[in-house]
Amino acid sequence: MSRSNDNIALQAAGLTKIYGSGHTEVVAVRDVSLSVSRGEIVALLGPSGAGKTTLLTLLGLIRPPNTGRILIDGTLVFDNHQAQVDVRRFRRQKFGFVFQKANLIPFLTAVENVRLAMEIDDQPAKVSRRRSMELLDYLGVAERAEYLPSKLSGGEQQRVAVARALANHPSLILADEPTAALDSVRGRQVMELFVKVAHEQSAGVIVVTHDHRALDVFDRTLEMEDGQLRRSGT
Amino acid sequence: MNLATKDIKHNLGRFSLTSAGIGLLLMIVMGMGGIYRGLVEDATLLVERIGADLWVAQKNTRGPFAEMSRIPRDLADRALVVPGVETSFGFISYTIQRSYKGKPLRLTLQGLDWPADRGLWLPIAAGRSLGQAHYEMVADITSGLQVADKLKLGKNFFTVKGLTKGMTSPSGDSMVFMTLTDAQAVQYDMSPESIRIERIARVNRLFNIDLGQIQPQLSERASGLSSGIPALGTSMISAVLVRVKPGYNIEAVAKQIEAWPDVSVYTEQGQKQLLLKGIVERSRRQLGLFRRLLIMVSAIIMALILYTLTLDKLHDIAMLKLIGARNSVILGLIMQQAILLGCIGFCIAYLLGQWIFPYFPRRVVLVRGDLYSLAIIVFVISILASLLGVWRAMRADPGEVLA
Numbered sequence: 041m042s043r044s045n046d047n048i049a050l051q052a053a054g055l056t057k058i059y060g061s062g063h064t065e066v067v068a069v070r071d072v073s074l075s076v077s078r079g080e081i082v083a084l085l086g087p088s089g090a091g092k093t094t095l096l097t098l099l100g101l102i103r104p105p106n107t108g109r110i111l112i113d114g115t116l117v118f119d120n121h122q123a124q125v126d127v128r129r130f131r132r133q134k135f136g137f138v139f140q141k142a143n144l145i146p147f148l149t150a151v152e153n154v155r156l157a158m159e160i161d162d163q164p165a166k167v168s169r170r171r172s173m174e175l176l177d178y179l180g181v182a183e184r185a186e187y188l189p190s191k192l193s194g195g196e197q198q199r200v201a202v203a204r205a206l207a208n209h210p211s212l213i214l215a216d217e218p219t220a221a222l223d224s225v226r227g228r229q230v231m232e233l234f235v236k237v238a239h240e241q242s243a244g245v246i247v248v249t250h251d252h253r254a255l256d257v258f259d260r261t262l263e264m265e266d267g268q269l270r271r272s273g274t
Numbered sequence: 275m276n277l278a279t280k281d282i283k284h285n286l287g288r289f290s291l292t293s294a295g296i297g298l299l300l301m302i303v304m305g306m307g308g309i310y311r312g313l314v315e316d317a318t319l320l321v322e323r324i325g326a327d328l329w330v331a332q333k334n335t336r337g338p339f340a341e342m343s344r345i346p347r348d349l350a351d352r353a354l355v356v357p358g359v360e361t362s363f364g365f366i367s368y369t370i371q372r373s374y375k376g377k378p379l380r381l382t383l384q385g386l387d388w389p390a391d392r393g394l395w396l397p398i399a400a401g402r403s404l405g406q407a408h409y410e411m412v413a414d415i416t417s418g419l420q421v422a423d424k425l426k427l428g429k430n431f432f433t434v435k436g437l438t439k440g441m442t443s444p445s446g447d448s449m450v451f452m453t454l455t456d457a458q459a460v461q462y463d464m465s466p467e468s469i470r471i472e473r474i475a476r477v478n479r480l481f482n483i484d485l486g487q488i489q490p491q492l493s494e495r496a497s498g499l500s501s502g503i504p505a506l507g508t509s510m511i512s513a514v515l516v517r518v519k520p521g522y523n524i525e526a527v528a529k530q531i532e533a534w535p536d537v538s539v540y541t542e543q544g545q546k547q548l549l550l551k552g553i554v555e556r557s558r559r560q561l562g563l564f565r566r567l568l569i570m571v572s573a574i575i576m577a578l579i580l581y582t583l584t585l586d587k588l589h590d591i592a593m594l595k596l597i598g599a600r601n602s603v604i605l606g607l608i609m610q611q612a613i614l615l616g617c618i619g620f621c622i623a624y625l626l627g628q629w630i631f632p633y634f635p636r637r638v639v640l641v642r643g644d645l646y647s648l649a650i651i652v653f654v655i656s657i658l659a660s661l662l663g664v665w666r667a668m669r670a671d672p673g674e675v676l677a
Contacts, residue, residue, distance in 0.1 A: 093676050096676065097673050097676060102596065102672050102673045102676070103673055108473070128595070128599075129598060130598075131596070131597065131598040132597055132598020133356060133598070134597070135598075137596055137597060137675075139675060139676065143589075143593050143675055145590050145593065145594075146284065146590065147277075147280050147281045147283070147284030147285070148275075148277075148280055152275060153276060156275060156277075156594075156597075157597055159275050160597070160599040160600065160603055161598070165275070188284070197387065203411070204597070216676055228620075263284045264465075
């Protein structure tokens with residue numbers, strides 16, 4: 041995949057995250073640098089405790105790094121631990137999140153869960169209603185739009201979660217083990233869905249996964265160990 | 275999209291039960307305030323209804339309600355000749371306890387100075403006011419007596435001719451109105467044996483004093499009816515009620531009567547103050563304190579409920595933060611529910627109170643001003659109570675969703 045600066049969704053350089061201090065100090069992420077282009081899907085692999093989820097919280101602007109820089113769509117967001125922008129606004133406008141569990145709001149229907157992501161970004165109700173239905177249709181769960189999450193299967197819930205992640209045309213989608221709660225067939229379907237989303241919606245996608253059976257769908261794989269990126273492959 | 279109402283709809287059962295609980299709690303607060311008001315109103319009710327400008331009571335007493343007062347009945351005639359006095363009535367008030375249909379019946383008897391005072395000022399709810407000089411009475415509806423019921427008081431049967439509404443004494447007993455003469459007959463009723471003993475004692479007392487030695491003929495009368503001995507004095511009443519002519523200064527008339535060495539005089543306002551600062555003061559303060567405590571307890575309980583409701587949603591709140599929701603969205607979710615909970619609780623309290631309060635043993639008076647105040651207090655409590663939940667929600671870490 042060709043890359044240009046305009047096309048880069050995420051650039052991270054020298055990211056380090058340290059928890060605790062003194063004897064209890066743990067370096068969860070050590071000097072990690074990476075970049076992800078729009079339309080690219082990247083797998084982040086590694087054993088438990090390698091620092092994958094911590095790296096995801098840094099890249100997702102959920103926690104600040106101790107050192108390092110993060111640029112999203114060319115905008116400097118974190119310079120060391122200092123936020124340079126309103127990170128919450130940045131999260132709702134530039135990011136989509138998908139997790140092991142769908143984490144849908146239980147008292148909202150499928151379509152309302154998708155709409156919520158748009159409405160908290162002040163998009164008009166009419167627009168959000170139309171786009172959320174389009175997204176659910178795109179992901180093949182339009183007929184379940186008015187169902188509460190408790191009435192949806194695990195796979196359907198994940199599709200709704202993906203639709204919510206796509207709602208605000210994100211530059212980057214971060215997925216933390218999104219297939220861990222699904223069987224292999226449905227897991228593969230979700231992974232292929234990310235490929236589709238990355239390519240068709242032109243979003244960069246980083247997927248933390250243990251599922252080696254679906255690695256063939258990724259453009260790139262990164263492997264973490266002891267808080268550091270060890271290898272990368274294509 | 276309103277997240278608060280969506281959440282409520284989803285957890286309707288729990289929200290309804292919580293609202294009902296808050297409603298019951300607020301009903302007790304409301305009831306306590308109503309009892310407080312009822313106590314104050316009951317205390318001053320009769321004084322207000324009678325509408326006398328001046329109350330003439332026994333010298334150095336705070337009668338006739340705050341303490342016992344006994345003055346001669348003819349004091350009403352003395353008062354009538356004071357310049358500026360338009361009318362003056364005798365008045366008697368005391369409490370009795372009898373048994374009626376197997377149940378204890380406490381009544382505060384009020385004697386009206388028939389025929390000048392026929393009780394036309396009474397708030398008659400059924401039947402009529404007093405129509406004759408004897409053996410009729412008007413009872414308050416809370417006594418349980420019905421029109422045409424007959425009650426034996428003293429040696430006579432009294433027929434209930436009318437029922438009043440809301441006429442209870444400061445101690446909460448139902449008021450009963452009859453003529454002054456009947457009220458005195460009931461008050462001073464003695465058994466035949468007591469009368470016989472008293473007559474014998476009277477004769478003996480007479481022979482022990484000079485009068486008996488000088489006028490032995492008196493002994494014949496002494497062994498007869500009390501009314502046959504003018505020297506024994508007039509009958510006693512509790513107070514004299516004076517109305518002042520229009521254009522006359524009430525204080526000035528009061529001063530004139532006050533100058534008599536055998537009476538104390540109180541204006542209507544003074545009489546009310548005696549009641550409020552005397553009879554009901556402790557109860558009033560106790561209720562007021564209890565009411566404030568209940569409001570504080572309600573605030574704490576509401577805070578705990580809202581905090582628990584917030585804790586239940588903490589994961590969703592973390593998720594909202596993660597996807598970039600502003601604090602105002604989260605604040606709205608918690609506070610709107612809190613305010614809705616308070617409002618619904620208040621409405622439940624009011625509606626339930628309207629239904630239950632009439633069955634309370636003491637009168638519960640809901641004053642509009644108190645209801646508005648309570649509504650504002652509930653609103654403020656709802657907001658303050660939600661702050662604990664808001665504080666916890668603001669501390670929710672969006673990273674918890676990943677964990």
